[in-house]
Amino acid sequence: MKINIGTDCSGIEAPIQALEKLCKKYKQLSYHHSFSSEIDKYAISCINENYKPDILFNDIQTRKLHDLPNINVYVSGFPCQPYSKANKFKTKVDPRLNLFQNCLDVIFHCKPECFLLENVKTLITLDNGSYFNEIISQLETNNLYEVHWKVLNSKDYSIPHCRDRLYIIGLKKDCIKQTFTFPEKQIMKPLTSFIDQKNNTKNEIKESNKQLFKNIPKDSIFIDVGFRNSKFKNSGKWAPCITAQPNMWCVPKKRKASVKEYLMLQGFPITFKQPKDISDHRMKIMIGNSMTVNVIEECMKQIFLSLNWI
Numbered sequence: 297m298k299i300n301i302g303t304d305c306s307g308i309e310a311p312i313q314a315l316e317k318l319c320k321k322y323k324q325l326s327y328h329h330s331f332s333s334e335i336d337k338y339a340i341s342c343i344n345e346n347y348k349p350d351i352l353f354n355d356i357q358t359r360k361l362h363d364l365p366n367i368n369v370y371v372s373g374f375p376c377q378p379y380s381k382a383n384k385f386k387t388k389v390d391p392r393l394n395l396f397q398n399c400l401d402v403i404f405h406c407k408p409e410c411f412l413l414e415n416v417k418t419l420i421t422l423d424n425g426s427y428f429n430e431i432i433s434q435l436e437t438n439n440l441y442e443v444h445w446k447v448l449n450s451k452d453y454s455i456p457h458c459r460d461r462l463y464i465i466g467l468k469k470d471c472i473k474q475t476f477t478f479p480e481k482q483i484m485k486p487l488t489s490f491i492d493q494k495n496n497t498k499n500e501i502k503e504s505n506k507q508l509f510k511n512i513p514k515d516s517i518f519i520d521v522g523f524r525n526s527k528f529k530n531s532g533k534w535a536p537c538i539t540a541q542p543n544m545w546c547v548p549k550k551r552k553a554s555v556k557e558y559l560m561l562q563g564f565p566i567t568f569k570q571p572k573d574i575s576d577h578r579m580k581i582m583i584g585n586s587m588t589v590n591v592i593e594e595c596m597k598q599i600f601l602s603l604n605w606i
Contacts, residue, residue, distance in 0.1 A: 297324055297325050297326070297605040297606075298314065298327070298328065298588050298606065299326065299327040299328065299368060299605075300325055300327070300328045300330045300365070300366060300367045300368050300369070300372050300559065301315060301329060301330060301367060301368075301370070301371065301593060302330045302331040302332075302354050302364070302365070302367040302369075302402070302406070302408075302423065303312065303329070303331070303333065303370070303371045303372060304332075304333040304353075304370075304372040304374070304395075304398070304399055305330050305333065305334070305372050305373050305374050305375060305395065305399075306333055306334050306343060307334070307336075307339050307373060307582060307585055307586045307587070307588050308339060308342045308343070308346075308564070308568075308582050308583065309342075309343060309346070309430075310562070310563070310564070310587040310588065310589045310592050311371040311412070311587070311592055311596075312329060312347055312375075313564055313565070313568075313589045313592075313595055314563075314564070314589050314590075314592035314593035315327050315369075315593075315596065317380040317589070317593050318593055318596055318597060318600070318606075321593075322586070322600075322606045323430065324605075324606065325572070325600070325605065325606060328350075329347060329348060329349045329409075329441060330349065330350050330351070330365045330366075331349050331350060331351040331352070331353060331364065331365060331367075331489060332347065332349040332351075332352050332353070332354070333354070333356045333359075334353075334354070334355035335350070335354055335355050335572050336582075338571075338574050338578050338579075338582060339582055340352065340354075341571045341573065342569075342570075342571060342574070342582065344571075345569045345570075345571045346569050348355070350365065351365065352596070356395065356398045356399075356402075357395070357398055359404045359536055360373050361401060361402075363434065364387060364405060365404055365542045367406050368408050368409045368410070369410055369411070369412075369590050369596075370402060370406065370408040370410070370412075370593070371411070371412045371413075371414075371415075372399045372402075372404060372411075372412075372413050373413075373414040373415070373586075373587050374395045374396050374413060374414075374415060375394040375395055375590050377482055380469050381437050384557060386557045394440060396431060397412075399413065400434055403435070403466070404437070404438075404440070405443075407440070407468065408468070409467070409471045409538070409603060410465070410466060410599045410603065411441075411465070412459075412463065412464070412465050412466075412592070412595060412596070412599070413463070413464040413465075413466075414445075414461055414462065414463055414464075414546075414581075414592075415462045415464075415515075416460075416461065416462065416477060417447045417460050418463045419431075420447070420462060422533075429462050432445070432464075433466070435464070435466055436584050438548050439469070439540055440468060440469065441466035441467060441468055441469065442467045442468075442469050442472060442476070443463070443465070444462065444465045444466075444467075444476055444478070445462060445463065445464045445465070446462075446478045447460055447461065447462050447463075447517070448461060448463055448478065448479075448591055448595075450562075450563075450588040450590065450591055451484055451534045452481040452482065452484070453479065453481070453482050453588070453590045453591050453594050454482045454484060454485050454590055455484070455485070455561060455562075455563055455588060455591075456484050456485055456486070456487040456490060456533065456534040456535060456561070456576065456587065457534060457535045457538065457561045457562070458530075458534045458535065458539065459586075459588055460537075460538060461591070463478075463586070463591070463595055465595060465599060467603070469604055471518040473494065473567055473602065473603060473604035474601060474604065475602065476598060476599065476601050476602040477598060478595070478598060479594035479595060479597065479598050480490055482492040482594075484487075484533075484534065486532055487517045487518070487532065487533060487535065489516065490518075490557060490560045490561055491517065491546060491548060491549065491556045491557065492534070492546075492549075492556045492557050493544060493549075495549065495551070495554045495556065496549070496550045497549075497552075497553045497554075498548070498550055498551055499552050499590065504524075505521050508521060508524050510529050511527065511528075512531065512547065512606050513527075513528060513529070513531060513532060515529040515531075515532030516528055516532055516547040517531060517533060517535070517543055517547055517548060518535040518536065518545065518547070518553060518557075518561075519531050519536065519544070519545050519547060520536040520537075520539075520543050520544055520545075521543045521544075522541055522543035523536070523573065523592050524553055524595055531547075536559050538561060538562065538580075538582045538584045540581045540584040541580055541584070542577060542580035542584060544557075544580075551598065553580075554576075555570060555576050555579050555580060556584070558580050558583040558584070559581075559583060561595075562583050562586050562587075562588050562589060563588050563590040563591075564583070564586075564589055565591030579580050
């Protein structure tokens, strides 16, 4: 089965990493990276360093639909900021809301056999569910796709990283061979195996954080120092949600969490290439904005089973 995949709001391309892993497990699968789309110059640099899409679009709001190649898999982590708890201005005039419409245009123009969309779970309840209900309604237009959605946590799919995200999956009805189900939970790997033991850098604790460090549990491994009032419950079992505010600290090593640790906790291989012109701080921001590779992989597996591709 040859998969032609296109991604929008591509970031550092967790979907391509997930697909590569699946193709190694299922030899009958192969894939072609038809297109990516990004406006962030740092993410573009990462894409050029690590992948080879046929087309790298910039602004999805200005491209022409007829320029899109044929694809049978479409993935987009359309911007979560309009729906996030951290965004104070949740109004319909927010231009970032319009990016979903661009994703919708791709789906109904290219008509891929399947699509996967990812966002924050607060999208479901925002404005009493009106945004979410409208999104689902539009995806079900013309009865072309069977649409499923569920909130999944990265820590339930082997990665010890507490990250709840909403996953919306669409299957073209005339292509479905088996009933789709979301992936079963998996055993979580020990958080200690995600410590970059070779990194012996030491960082001083800021004066404003010293009281915080007096209150953390003795078994803490990764904490987010941005949450100064937290009691860091379960911080020895899983890492806090990685965000675009890179405040994660590796307690046993007495330093900031490394890029390598950030990558591992999002399911990326440590061989992922960090462009030389991108700082560790900027790299962590992009990793925080990424999807978790393992969750995408498991969702894709269930999608492909439903389509009889594997």
